[in-house]
Amino acid sequence: MLLLVLWLMAVAAHAGVSIQDWRTTKGARVLFVENHDLPMLDVAVWFDAGSRRDEPALAGRAALVANLLQLGAGGLSEEEIARRLAAVGAELGAAFERDRAGYSLRTLVSRHEREEALGLLATILARPDFPATVVAREKERLMATLKEADTQPEHIAEKAFYKALYGTHPYALPESGEVETVARITRDDLLAFHRAHYGAATAVVVMIGDVTRDEAQVIAERLTAGLPEGSPLPSLDLPIPAPSGQQVRLPHPATQAHILMGQPGMSRLDPDYFPLLVGNYVLGGGGFDSRILKEIRQKRGLAYSAYSYFLPLAQPGPLQIGVQTKKDDAPEVLRVLRDTVTRFVAEGPTEAELAQAKNNIVLGFPLRVDSNRKILDFLGVIGFYGLPLTWLDDYPKAVARVTVAQVRDAFQRRVLPEKMITVVVGGPDTP
Numbered sequence: 001m002l003l004l005v006l007w008l009m010a011v012a013a014h015a016g017v018s019i020q021d022w023r024t025t026k027g028a029r030v031l032f033v034e035n036h037d038l039p040m041l042d043v044a045v046w047f048d049a050g051s052r053r054d055e056p057a058l059a060g061r062a063a064l065v066a067n068l069l070q071l072g073a074g075g076l077s078e079e080e081i082a083r084r085l086a087a088v089g090a091e092l093g094a095a096f097e098r099d100r101a102g103y104s105l106r107t108l109v110s111r112h113e114r115e116e117a118l119g120l121l122a123t124i125l126a127r128p129d130f131p132a133t134v135v136a137r138e139k140e141r142l143m144a145t146l147k148e149a150d151t152q153p154e155h156i157a158e159k160a161f162y163k164a165l166y167g168t169h170p171y172a173l174p175e176s177g178e179v180e181t182v183a184r185i186t187r188d189d190l191l192a193f194h195r196a197h198y199g200a201a202t203a204v205v206v207m208i209g210d211v212t213r214d215e216a217q218v219i220a221e222r223l224t225a226g227l228p229e230g231s232p233l234p235s236l237d238l239p240i241p242a243p244s245g246q247q248v249r250l251p252h253p254a255t256q257a258h259i260l261m262g263q264p265g266m267s268r269l270d271p272d273y274f275p276l277l278v279g280n281y282v283l284g285g286g287g288f289d290s291r292i293l294k295e296i297r298q299k300r301g302l303a304y305s306a307y308s309y310f311l312p313l314a315q316p317g318p319l320q321i322g323v324q325t326k327k328d329d330a331p332e333v334l335r336v337l338r339d340t341v342t343r344f345v346a347e348g349p350t351e352a353e354l355a356q357a358k359n360n361i362v363l364g365f366p367l368r369v370d371s372n373r374k375i376l377d378f379l380g381v382i383g384f385y386g387l388p389l390t391w392l393d394d395y396p397k398a399v400a401r402v403t404v405a406q407v408r409d410a411f412q413r414r415v416l417p418e419k420m421i422t423v424v425v426g427g428p429d430t431p
Contacts, residue, residue: 017375019382019389020213026200028224031383032216033208035372039109041209042376043118044095045125045223046102046384048233049197052170052314060142060177061185065128065193066094066101068138072131074123081120090117092124098171099314100384104376109210118219125198126226130190139182146179154324157258157425160248164421165264165318167241199230206379208372240264240316243419250425257330257427258322261337261420265310265319268385275410276310278402281357282349283341284308284321289356292321295340302329302336314385319415330427342417348408362396 020032054062070092071078085092090107103125107117149155159174166172176182205220243263252258266276284292284307296306303325311317321341325333349357369375369392382391 017369017392019379020216021389022217024200024205024220024224026224026227026229028200028203028205028220028227029383030205030207030216030220031379031389032206032213032220033375033379034211034213034216035208036210038372039210040106040372041109041114041207041211041219042104042106042372043121043205043207043209043219043223044102044104044376044380045121046100046204046206046380047198048099048202048384049101049193050097050099051173051175052098052236053193053197053233054170054173054177056173056181058177058181058185058189059173060182061189061193062101062197063096063176064135064138064142064182064185065190065197066096068130068135068190069103069124069128069194070094071134071138072129074127075129076120076123077131078134081124084116084120088113088116090120092121096175098175098317102380106373118222122223122226125223126228128194130187130194132187135187135190139185142176143179143182146176146182150179153252153254153256153258153425156250156252157260157423160250160425161260161262161320161421161423162318164246164248164423165241165243165262169238169240169315170236171240171313171315171317195228196230197233198227200224200227201230202233203227204380204383206376206383208376208379237315243416243421245419246421248421248423249427250423252426254426255327256324257327257333258324258425259330259333259337259427260423261321261334261341262308262319263416263420264316266312266414267314267316268312268381268387270312270316272410272414273312274398274402275406276414278354278357278361278399279344279349279407279411280308280310280319281361282353282407283344286357286360289353289360291340291344292323292337295336296323296325296333300332300336302326302333306337321420327427330424334422334424338417338420341415341420345411345415345417348404348411351404354402354404354407358399358402361399365396365399 017033022030049062051062093104095102105121107114163172203224207216284290292306296303303323306323308321310319323333
């Protein structure tokens with residue numbers, strides 16, 4: 001009964017979110033939610049242009065392109081673009097991930113402000129200038145950032161973790177590249193990447209706000225009309241290495257050891273998505289409710305924080321388990337982590353743990369869809385990954401249906417504690 005009440009609360013939180021779906025003349029997919037509560041429009045355009053589309057020799061090119069689009073386009077300087085956006089009270093945002101890259105815009109819907117803001121977004125997406133001086137400046141800035149990051153144990157651990165997990169798969173590439181790969185990127189490389197990956201045919205436009213369907217259709221056409229035609233991108237459904245039990249130990253003078261454990265986990269369209277999601281809440285995603293934190297912090301005082309999470313991507317993203325602890329405590333922490341994961345995989349959650357996890361996830365769901373901006377983010381995920389248009393309605397119901405048997409079955413088939421990758425930066429030389 002409690003789950004039913006919580007589910008009804010979640011449904012009420014986004015009641016009336018009716019997603020309209022169509023394609024523009026040039027083939028871009030559009031998802032639109034009409035909402036007249038505020039005189040605002042939120043729009044985002046996503047592209048298959050994340051770091052998985054990088055070449056190893058030019059790693060960092062995708063991230064540079066995503067950043068540089070707003071720093072000079074259509075003959076406008078970065079200062080002019082910023083000034084014109086500010087003049088109409090519009091907010092521009094860039095996002096970059098392993099799978100995708102995109103730009104979002106929030107604007108008033110009054111005609112002058114909306115037209116000016118949308119015109120600037122269309123120019124930024126379709127006609128980047130990549131000014132030579134700006135390219136040189138941003139490369140230097142990025143290389144300086146990467147050099148600094150390469151001294152930080154958490155960055156070293158994450159880079160080693162993805163490399164050990166994915167090998168030669170594109171997911172192994174650092175999202176921002178390496179100092180040496182960024183150094184060799186040219187302006188022509190940036191132009192070529194934009195032409196190949198920012199095409200209209202593979203774009204996803206998402207909108208929510210105070211406009212009609214007819215107005216939304218005109219906006220979507222405007223935002224995609226000037227984009228390069230593009231061509232079908234090669235499939236990236238490449239083999240992902242099976243977890244091998246590899247252990248990577250890297251020295252570092254930090255006072256704490258940084259530990260990451262994991263394996264390739266689940267994809268966005270994974271049939272085990274919800275059992276793995278709910279199960280991980282019990283394992284390490286539920287904060288003080290999770291087993292990992294209870295074992296590491298509450299029972300033994302070995303670390304302040306410990307966690308686990310699944311990062312779903314187009315292909316299986318990582319299951320990552322992480323903790324920072326004193327160097328001398330690293331062997332004990334590793335033992336406790338392995339024992340806790342192994343026991344959870346073998347037994348699954350208790351009925352009480354599962355009920356608490358489902359209650360908390362469902363109860364927290366309304367907070368994830370309580371604004372236009374948050375719904376826009378979900379629309380981007382739904383559109384890019386091809387999730388059902390009913391996904392916002394399906395989510396709390398699917399969580400509520402998960403059983404102990406389903407969690408145990410999914411974890412036993414998908415999670416292999418003895419073969420997990422382990423990365424320790426700054427710990428002792430022996431386990």
